[in-house]
């Protein structure tokens with residue numbers, strides 16, 4: 273019998289994103305608070321007799337070859353641990369692409385977690401995260417999942433408690449944003465830094481109002497200038513009564529928080545039709561099992 277495994281790959285949002293400076297290697301030194309939401313891709317991993325990697329996805333927007341981050345994860349493990357078995361990776365894509373929600377990074381992390389188990393390699397999450405950061409800066413967080421402070425270029429992970437439960441409305445306009453382009457346009461001397469420590473305190477104290485108050489992302493201004501429709505979505509979400517509203521990562525997805533189901537419905541209904549893709553999901557906040 274060929275071995276099979278199904279792995280969940282949840283999206284992330286950045287509750288806080290600060291950039292300290294640009295590094296000599298071209299990356300930016302960041303301080304981010306990231307947490308998972310229950311919008312997820314699903315990867316089905318099936319062993320193949322032939323030594324090859326086959327990748328399929330339900331989305332027309334992601335590559336199905338070595339450019340796919342989940343493919344790269346499998347190739348990395350195969351090379352490093354001299355795995356001779358082949359693998360079929362089927363991605364049921366639910367997370368919008370190039371959205372600031374780390375869909376690709378989460379698929380890579382899920383492939384690492386799943387293949388580590390399927391091929392019985394025996395690596396810890398810390399070891400998988402270190403490997404994953406060769407693929408992308410957000411992969412390390414996605415290996416651990418839950419809620420964390422991410423430093424360095426995003427690969428230095430300090431786990432945090434889960435924030436108090438709430439609804440998260442995600443609204444993505446029909447544009448894609450290039451992370452590299454947004455970082456390139458960032459002027460590190462002209463930034464309003466978010467209070468990352470204040471956000472960590474609010475999470476530790478399970479202080480929902482404190483979390484809403486401390487939301488902040490230095491990349492937001494860059495993307496808002498490039499794409500005025502993102503500002504319109506922010507304003508709409510605020511006027512519909514979200515307690516806190518912020519762009520996730522490099523965007524263009526905007527998220528709004530509320531604890532009340534009736535208000536979640538109002539925000540969700542008010543945004544549908546106004547904006548490309550809208551989701552109402554829960555904060556996950558807990559680490560991957």
Ligand SMILES: C[C@@](CO)(OP(=O)(O)O)[C@H](O)COP(=O)(O)OP(=O)(O)OC[C@H]1O[C@@H](n2ccc(N)nc2=O)[C@H](O)[C@@H]1O
Nearest residue numbers: 298299300372373374408409410425451452455521522523
């Ligand atoms: C902005 C964030 C926030 O979580 O997420 P997304 O909006 O992409 O989801 C991340 O920092 C994105 O992480 P990720 O998407 O993995 O980035 P990578 O593939 O490593 O890098 C893409 C490009 O972004 C720039 N980059 C990335 C990370 C970083 N700390 N500094 C950078 O300058 C570099 O130009 C790099 O070539």
Ligand SMILES: Nc1ncnc2c1ncn2[C@@H]1O[C@H](COP(=O)(O)OP(=O)(O)O)[C@@H](O)[C@H]1O
Nearest residue numbers: 334340341369370371372373374375376377379
């Ligand atoms: N498995 C994957 N899922 C999504 N995008 C992928 C994947 N593999 C490679 N990519 C590429 O990575 C880019 C960024 O995708 P994604 O991770 O969805 O966005 P973001 O970095 O904004 O969170 C896309 O342009 C896409 O072509």
